[in-house]
Amino acid sequence: MKNYHFIAIGGAVMHNLALALVKKGYQVTGSDDEIYEPSKSRLAKAGILPQEYGWFPEKIHSGLDGIILGMHARIDNPELVKAKELGIPVFSFPEFIYNQSKDKKRVVIAGSHGKTSITSIILHVLKDQRVEFDYLVGAQIEGFDLMVQLSDAPIIIIEGDEYLTSPLDRRPKFFHYKHDIALLSGIAWDHFNVFPDFEEYKDQFKQLINLTPADGELIYCIADPLVNEAVESSSIMGKKTTYAAHPAKIELGKTYLETLGGPVPVQIFGEHNLQNLHGAKKVCESLGISELQFYQSIPLFKGAAKRMELVKEKEDRAMYRDFAHAPSKLKATASAVKNQFPDRRLVAVQELHTYSSLNQDFLPNYAHTMDTADEAIIYLNPHAVTLKKLKLMDEETLRNGFKRQDLRLFTDSQELKSYLLGLDYKNTNLLLMSSGNYDNMDLEGIKAKFD
Structure with a gap:
């Protein structure tokens, strides 16, 4: 049985990853200086809520297969220091997700906006079409108990953000996933505290684009000029697929996709959501989902929590x-x-x-x-x-x-x-x-x- 300890287990993605490993049959422990709801109740229900808040070096022992380090932890965290002394492998959660999905087809959804929505649409369609997959998404979405799933499925859909990986690794998370397929939705300055220079911020996405393998695919929003500029300046050999907003019409406050088979009603709306939907459709097609299957599944998609x-x-x-x-x-x-x-x-x-x-x-x-x-x-x-x-x-x-x-x-x-x-x-x-x-x-x- 694998045995992992989480430093800063209470975070949104961190506690979901911990629960996913418990579900997989792993032994999990963790620490944090503060844990809020709903993380607190969910960890308690799984039997892995720390008995008290704080950092306890005595929790770190040679029987651990690894440490999973959250962004919230500091580099002088006493548990992290102890792990280094004992030579225990330390993973950020992006590194750990890659380590668990080396043999899968890895799909990474990136961009300054729309990541959660696009990932959620893909997950909804794949589930509705009974395709086996793993995933990492940045919000709780309807029909999924956890924000992370790790199994024996052949593919994994990952919401990959450009924020820093861990206190030990100041690179964006999305570099670690080593995508087979990447989608880039848009580039608009964010994370001013981490990337105070816009050119530096844009360069992170250029680096991501250049990580696309020769037998891989880059799917990108042609409606975004900064994305176009970044793609055009790259020299990748992989397949390039463009998308823009899906054609649609609005009637009495309802949006209908315009398709060859007639109008298809959807529960989301707006130019960006229609771009998100079309990008998700391109990813689904690359994974073997037909247009007909996509249009069969999409009317039931209600959107991710707090996304419109x-x-x-x-x-x-x-x-x-x-x-x-x-x-x-x-x-x-x-x-x-x-x-x-x-x-x-x-x-x-x-x-x-x-x-x-x-x-x-x-x-x-x-x-x-x-x-x-x-x-x-x-x-x-x-x-x-x-x-x-x-x-x-x-x-x-x-x-x-x-x-x-x-x-x-x-x-x-x-x-x-x-x-x-x-x-x-x-x-x-x-x-x-x-x-x-x-x-x-x-x-x-x-x-x-x-x-």
Whole structure:
């Protein structure tokens, strides 16, 4: 029986990987200095929740087959130091995923936006068509208990991001998967704290493209000029496949794919989602799924959690939430909702939560991203700003940055909630966008406005 110890087991992907290894029959232990829900309950149910928080070198012993190191851990972590002293192999989770999938066909979904949505669509279609596969995805999606699965399946679908691998490895995660097939959705500056120079950020994707093997395939969005530039400057010998937004039409707030066999209804919408769908279709075709099979499966796809997620709706209104936080994501999401319901008023609320979005030097990248909203609202949590050691931006600074003089700022979640509760939502859509949770703002009262 394999025996692995997780340093920083409480992370979203880390705890899912731990659960996947338990499911596989491995012995798993772990440590962390903090573990939040739902990780805490899920680890407890599996019998691998650490008895107490903190780092305990005595947990590290020569009987371990390896250490799986989370990004949250520091390089001087006492458990990591002990593992090095004992000569125990240390893996980042991307390295471990590759180690477990060397003999599989590896499909990596990359890009500044759309990764989770594209991966989720592929997983949905493959499952619906009864194809055996493993996967790693960055969000909990309907129909899948875990965000990670490792089995004897011949292929693995991996959501590969450009963020740093581990405290010991400052390279992007997606370098480690050694893809057979890679999809590149788009390039738009993100992770300002890691890649303060845009040229350096773009170079990560160029390196990924050049890792495509001669017998492999690169699938890329031809609608993105920076992706085109990166692909054109490469010298890869593998197959190149392009895609753009799938042809579609909107009728009474519903989107239908235009196909040779007639219109196909789908539950997702917006230009970027139609690009995501078409990219996923190209990947599925490379894996042996026919067009007919794809169109049979796609109408049942509801989307990944918090990716243009429909929270509540009635005849003349709808409430959506989305993970959007980077400028390109924010603009695409707001535009998608407005274009889908052009006759409805759009109230868009954006929580600036990441280091990039809270940094005044990065703010100019948000110019005109909320132009399609009829009312634009920004929420800032002063505590989050303090933790990131940044300066709290005022309303005037944000208005200048977003190029929107009627933009409204809230810095207290209860005041924001009271304001949203006081709005009249007749013929109105509410769009909540954030990679956070508005400081645990209770949405139940707001949801009731859409009953």
